[in-house]
Amino acid sequence: MALIVQKFGGSSVADAEKIRRCAQRAYDARRSGNDVVVVVSAMGRTTDRLIELAQDIAPNPPKREMDQLLATGEQVTIALTAMALHALGQESVSLTGAQCGFRTDGTHTRARIVAVEEDRIRRHLRAGRVVVVAGFQGVAEDGSTTTLGRGGSDTTAVALAAALKADACEIFTDVDGVYTADPRVVPDARKLPRISHEEMLELASLGAKVMASRSILLGMKHQVPIHVRHSLLPDAGTMIVQETPDMEQDLVTGVALKPSLGRVTLTDLPNAAGIQARIFDAIAAANVLVDDIIQTQVGPERLDISFTVDHAELGDVKPVADRIVAELGRGSVKVDVGLCKVSAVGVGMRSHSGIASTMFHALASAEDGPIRIENITTSEIRISCIIPKEDGERALRAVHAAFGLGERPHAGSEAVGEVKRAGTPAAT
Amino acid sequence: MALIVQKFGGSSVADAEKIRRCAQRAYDARRSGNDVVVVVSAMGRTTDRLIELAQDIAPNPPKREMDQLLATGEQVTIALTAMALHALGQESVSLTGAQCGFRTDGTHTRARIVAVEEDRIRRHLRAGRVVVVAGFQGVAEDGSTTTLGRGGSDTTAVALAAALKADACEIFTDVDGVYTADPRVVPDARKLPRISHEEMLELASLGAKVMASRSILLGMKHQVPIHVRHSLLPDAGTMIVQETPDMEQDLVTGVALKPSLGRVTLTDLPNAAGIQARIFDAIAAANVLVDDIIQTQVGPERLDISFTVDHAELGDVKPVADRIVAELGRGSVKVDVGLCKVSAVGVGMRSHSGIASTMFHALASAEDGPIRIENITTSEIRISCIIPKEDGERALRAVHAAFGLGERPHAGSEAVGEVKRAGTPAAT
Numbered sequence: 001m002a003l004i005v006q007k008f009g010g011s012s013v014a015d016a017e018k019i020r021r022c023a024q025r026a027y028d029a030r031r032s033g034n035d036v037v038v039v040v041s042a043m044g045r046t047t048d049r050l051i052e053l054a055q056d057i058a059p060n061p062p063k064r065e066m067d068q069l070l071a072t073g074e075q076v077t078i079a080l081t082a083m084a085l086h087a088l089g090q091e092s093v094s095l096t097g098a099q100c101g102f103r104t105d106g107t108h109t110r111a112r113i114v115a116v117e118e119d120r121i122r123r124h125l126r127a128g129r130v131v132v133v134a135g136f137q138g139v140a141e142d143g144s145t146t147t148l149g150r151g152g153s154d155t156t157a158v159a160l161a162a163a164l165k166a167d168a169c170e171i172f173t174d175v176d177g178v179y180t181a182d183p184r185v186v187p188d189a190r191k192l193p194r195i196s197h198e199e200m201l202e203l204a205s206l207g208a209k210v211m212a213s214r215s216i217l218l219g220m221k222h223q224v225p226i227h228v229r230h231s232l233l234p235d236a237g238t239m240i241v242q243e244t245p246d247m248e249q250d251l252v253t254g255v256a257l258k259p260s261l262g263r264v265t266l267t268d269l270p271n272a273a274g275i276q277a278r279i280f281d282a283i284a285a286a287n288v289l290v291d292d293i294i295q296t297q298v299g300p301e302r303l304d305i306s307f308t309v310d311h312a313e314l315g316d317v318k319p320v321a322d323r324i325v326a327e328l329g330r331g332s333v334k335v336d337v338g339l340c341k342v343s344a345v346g347v348g349m350r351s352h353s354g355i356a357s358t359m360f361h362a363l364a365s366a367e368d369g370p371i372r373i374e375n376i377t378t379s380e381i382r383i384s385c386i387i388p389k390e391d392g393e394r395a396l397r398a399v400h401a402a403f404g405l406g407e408r409p410h411a412g413s414e415a416v417g418e419v420k421r422a423g424t425p426a427a428t
Numbered sequence: 429m430a431l432i433v434q435k436f437g438g439s440s441v442a443d444a445e446k447i448r449r450c451a452q453r454a455y456d457a458r459r460s461g462n463d464v465v466v467v468v469s470a471m472g473r474t475t476d477r478l479i480e481l482a483q484d485i486a487p488n489p490p491k492r493e494m495d496q497l498l499a500t501g502e503q504v505t506i507a508l509t510a511m512a513l514h515a516l517g518q519e520s521v522s523l524t525g526a527q528c529g530f531r532t533d534g535t536h537t538r539a540r541i542v543a544v545e546e547d548r549i550r551r552h553l554r555a556g557r558v559v560v561v562a563g564f565q566g567v568a569e570d571g572s573t574t575t576l577g578r579g580g581s582d583t584t585a586v587a588l589a590a591a592l593k594a595d596a597c598e599i600f601t602d603v604d605g606v607y608t609a610d611p612r613v614v615p616d617a618r619k620l621p622r623i624s625h626e627e628m629l630e631l632a633s634l635g636a637k638v639m640a641s642r643s644i645l646l647g648m649k650h651q652v653p654i655h656v657r658h659s660l661l662p663d664a665g666t667m668i669v670q671e672t673p674d675m676e677q678d679l680v681t682g683v684a685l686k687p688s689l690g691r692v693t694l695t696d697l698p699n700a701a702g703i704q705a706r707i708f709d710a711i712a713a714a715n716v717l718v719d720d721i722i723q724t725q726v727g728p729e730r731l732d733i734s735f736t737v738d739h740a741e742l743g744d745v746k747p748v749a750d751r752i753v754a755e756l757g758r759g760s761v762k763v764d765v766g767l768c769k770v771s772a773v774g775v776g777m778r779s780h781s782g783i784a785s786t787m788f789h790a791l792a793s794a795e796d797g798p799i800r801i802e803n804i805t806t807s808e809i810r811i812s813c814i815i816p817k818e819d820g821e822r823a824l825r826a827v828h829a830a831f832g833l834g835e836r837p838h839a840g841s842e843a844v845g846e847v848k849r850a851g852t853p854a855a856t
Contacts, residue, residue, distance in 0.1 A: 016485050065507045087489075
């Protein structure tokens with residue numbers, strides 16, 4: 001008998017009919033002889049509606065009370081889901097974050113998990129019940145309700161799976177798995193039967209919206225296998241698993257595009273110790289999320305530093321940059337718009353050379369003309385190029401093709417356990 | 429410094445604007461130097477909407493999950509109310525039933541209070557905060573959310589006032605106090621500045637909708653003065669207080685009308701021991717609420733028994749009555765429709781005679797002709813007559829006038845502390 005955590009997101013529980021379907025999935029898993037813990041989000045747009053309600057009351061409400069308010073969204077869904085299971089003849093019990101002992105620190109609206117008192121859930125499982133847990137929420141030491149921030153229900157599911165040492169953590173969502181690239185942009189993108197936590201983490205931070213980075217990181221830390229599946233389709237989806245040596249046979253697992261970036265460049269800054277900290281402290285204080293940072297040391301006394309941000313953040317970041325330069329008493333600010341970032345990700349990069357070169361060649365020889373590379377950034381398992389925004393989608397297709405990631409004829413299904421990955425012998 | 433519990437019902441917190449007004453009232457009380465605990469209901473029709481949502485999922489949901497679901501309504505309101513207080517510059521904290529230690533038994537949907545851990549609330553009060561508590565809900569020993577049933581927020585307020593030994597429990601509602609009769613029927617009905625718990629209890633069970641019986645009973649038991657006030661008007665309202673000897677100077681405090689009753693009569697039953705229990709067990713099992721029971725013993729071997737029910741319940745009760753008679757093998761069932769009940773209530777009845785007679789005279793000499801009395805029932809402080817439905821409103825006016833309850837010129841205000849009550853010397 002296995003223990004399975006199943007998580008259903010907001011769009012999967014948006015109405016009574018959809019909740020009944022999720023309950024059916026949990027019921028089927030239980031009837032197959034598994035212990036089942038279900039984690040649910042708030043229904044559809046509930047969280048947004050509650051935020052609007054709070055805005056009607058006060059422009060800047062206390063975060064503790066925001067958490068008290070928002071936690072009701074998931075509490076509604078757990079009760080309804082438990083009712084739907086009961087209607088199927090399956091004994092079930094709903095638990096809020098506090099009731100299941102999901103303990104966090106007191107950082108309201110983005111609390112960190114301290115401990116999960118998993119014995120409370122185990123007691124119900126032993127009694128044969130399906131346990132339905134409210135995602136996104138926990139309880140602080142003083143008994144206050146906390147929330148984990150956006151994407152928090154994924155985090156709840158992975159944390160519970162880790163605490164319960166679950167055999168699988170299934171994330172049911174409105175996509176059917178993780179692809180080698182966004183299928184809307186790259187028509188021959190292929191669904192990956194398997195991907196490592198680390199690769200998934202890079203893809204998530206590059207704009208793949210399947211799961212939030214934080215929950216993947218938690219899964220990586222606690223070695224929780226995460227199974228991304230479509231909530232309405234029977235497909236096997238994608239397993240996010242611990243890296244295994246055979247994964248390195250593939251150079252690149254997937255490619256991703258961040259479609260709309262701007263770049264801020266501070267030039268001719270004094271090259272003093274601590275200057276970077278000073279700059280990015282000011283930017284963080286303005287709540288701007290920086291994408292990549294690129295520093296070029298021009299001379300012993302002079303420094304240029306660039307960073308990219310989402311296009312939408314440019315308006316906020318420009319005045320901050322201007323103020324920094326004014327305070328330093330030297331330098332100037334330049335803003336470039338109309339950029340994007342194409343990236344290739346794969347644990348195979350650790351052990352293979354020539355990948356960067358394959359990527360640059362792909363961009364240089366793209367259909368309809370060469371693509372200009374403005375900046376290059378890399379991590380151990382990722383290589384990214386900043387390029388003109390208008391070239392983004394054809395760059396993605398070119399890189400996807402260059403690493404041989406496209407759909408190919410292959411024997412058998414892509415069921416997990418009989419994994420086939422995209423080897424790229426042509427690029428080695 | 430006094431400690432005040434203020435309760436705002438669903439219509440008083442129906443939208444953001446109204447919540448801000450309630451917060452303002454609590455803020456004013458706090459600024460006047462009082463410790464303030466606020467109890468709120470779910471916003472407007474929220475509870476009904478949640479019940480509909482549950483019905484969409486399952487026709488007969490488990491009661492534990494109904495409680496988990498319904499409790500979210502009050503949780504939304506406490507968070508918003510605390511936000512509104514915060515926006516006024518008043519430190520405030522919202523607490524669910526579980527968070528404030530409102531412990532109940534495990535009887536879901538109509539839980540009974542076991543204890544209130546009032547030290548949790550006191551700690552926040554000492555820190556200068558207004559404490560906003562979710563009405564209607566508690567927590568069972570196993571940590572499950574419970575609810576107290578309809579009217580539960582009043583019960584929460586009175587129970588907290590009792591536990592905290594509050595100086596006052598203010599019930600803010602959409603009426604401005606308790607009247608000698610329903611002002612829509614009796615134009616010269618007078619607002620009572622003061623009424624005893626026991627009188628209020630009788631009036632509540634006679635159809636006065638100001639407060640639920642259960643909360644008044646709790647106030648009586650713990651000697652909590654309850655102050656019924658309009659949530660939007662500054663009026664003093666009505667104080668529901670412990671009975672004092674001077675209250676007995678008045679014969680009758682108020683009159684009430686139950687407008688639409690039916691009567692079921694079982695005649696010629698065998699006069700056996702336990703027959704009444706057998707009849708009313710069967711009726712209770714059919715979830716029919718019986719109003720009054722009238723038994724006439726006809727002969728040593730033969731029994732007639734009548735009871736009144738709300739007109740709406742007649743359809744449910746008739747088949748039950750038929751089945752009882754069939755099972756007893758003797759007797760017949762007669763149903764009368766088109767009845768109503770007019771009642772007079774007052775603690776003065778304990779020590780004064782002649783009140784029944786005044787009432788019968790009033791009905792016999794009513795304007796537009798005498799009113800036929802079908803049945804009479806009494807309690808220690810109440811006398812009720814079952815009469816034809818079409819005579820109900822003029823009977824109410826006649827009895828109200830006979831006991832001299834109408835609005836009269838009087839010196840000074842009706843402010844609490846300077847109480848004037850309706851003496852009826854003419855009727856003694």
